[in-house]
Amino acid sequence: MVFSKFKTYGELVMFSHTLFSLPFAIIGMIWAAKGLPSFETVFWILVALTGARNGANALNRWVDKDIDKKNPRTANRHMPKGIVNSLEVWGIIIICFGIFIFAAYKLNPLCFKLTPAALFLFFIYSYTKRFTWACHIVLGIACAGAPVGAWLAVTGKFAFAPFILGAVVALWVAGFDIIYGTQDIKFDRENNLFSIPAAFGLENALIISSVFHFIMIILLIALYFIMDLTWIYLVGIFISAVLLGVEHYIVSPSNEKKMKIASYNINQVISPIILLFTVLDTFIG
Template sequence: MTAPSDILPDAAPTNWVDRHAPAALRPWLKLGRFDRPAGIWLLMLPGWQGIALAAAIKGHWPDPLLLAEVLVGATLMRSAGCAYNDIVDREVDAKVARTAMRPIPSGQISVKQAWAFVAGCCALSLAILLTMPLIAIGLGVGSLALVGAYPFMKRITWWPQAWLGLTFNWGALLGYAAATGTLGWPPVLLYASGVFWTLGYDTIYAVQDLEDDALAGVKSSALRLGAAAPQAVLGFYVAAFVLALAAAWVGGLGPLFLPLAALFGVHLSRQAAALDVTDGAGALKLFQSNSLAGLILALALTAGLWKGPVDALTRL
């Protein structure tokens, strides 16, 4: 059995890595955050949303193979990004209670070994990327600049969560480009929506580390906003919702988009209403619920391919 102390604070006590993975593999799986899969969903879902938006505009279902490629690619790149982040942040992580037992600061994996892990994940991701149109390949390579800069943002700005939004939602552009070979205003608006969505949910996530971040001398939107964080998160989420509506409007999506989009908006507003900056455990649960929120938006975009009477009239 796994000792309770072996389970990282932001991982579920019943996570599959600690319950079922061989002991020798656990540090590597934790380096890639496989014990905390919410981040995989949050990186993958913008890509799925971009694919769904493209398919709805073209009037057909999303390509299952492309969805699978984005799932595998997002899993690999999230793992690589987490390992890279832990390499850069190893000294800061050692000072923060939530991160001190991660594989690198705890000495389970060396920096050299972690770099090899990053390289392996990136090589496999590149193999997937090369199957896509040229514009998608360019976007994929361009995302490395955002990924490379992210770990340093908490040292130079109060808004590293905004930079994470730019990084995590790049898949909306890449997914759309992979599906169509082009870009346009609909995916750009969807990308902007995702940036505000991430700014909201990662501000919620940062509530867990308010005291430790202050002691370690690193910055976050939660620290900057303080008691005003719930109101600010609501503002970020309103912007995300409005921009998602704009993406659907400009893309000419059908009316079935709206009921699920409304559910997406309600989900976000309830998060903001429930946020308590003194409750780190509650903030983690709210953050994790964003996997469902992102999936709802992806389904809403998919439903938008049905244009109902409009389709019938255009065929006459």
């Protein structure tokens, strides 16, 4: 019974999607430390990331519960179906954000001082689709906190490189979230919800997504020079660029299976590939 509940909560916050931001956080951590930081630092970075990410997802599910119930595509989610209630979800939110704040405190004073800014982004994102088509960009910025925060956790000070890496994450996430949002163009327009697909139409939205991902690759190449990396890193970027090309090629809003592959499955592979080749570059390059 307990295991079943935890499984349900994991599905609610889409725990498996931690793969999106975790690899970039590890990259930020490795670059900041020029190798591996202490075990304690690694531990608290992972704890902070897990708490922040899952708390933010639970919050988003609670904020969107009424919208999800009206949308045929999302009506089977846990809150619309009554599998979990608001009290349970708020319990998850409070526990996860509490873990995040405590982990930031254990890392260093700067990380702890920045927790209100991170929490503000998590809260504001959940409401953005009600007033701006830039919701995808706000989501990307919120996710960009993973590599930037990991860098700050190691060094305790700001630098240029982590913000470039953060911009990579922001553009990447915003790009594939736009693709995901193309499934709801009609619903969003009928319910006065905002998104780039609803505001600019399907074709223009896909062009914007492509531009975001193109700039993302340019920034990843720029990091090759900024961080003085080797050809190994570039191999990972090349593979990722090919995968992004495939992602945009197969997009089909009318085909739910293809959309899942394009917006989620491929992107769950991209970040681990970039991480793998970055690690190889750092330790054997």
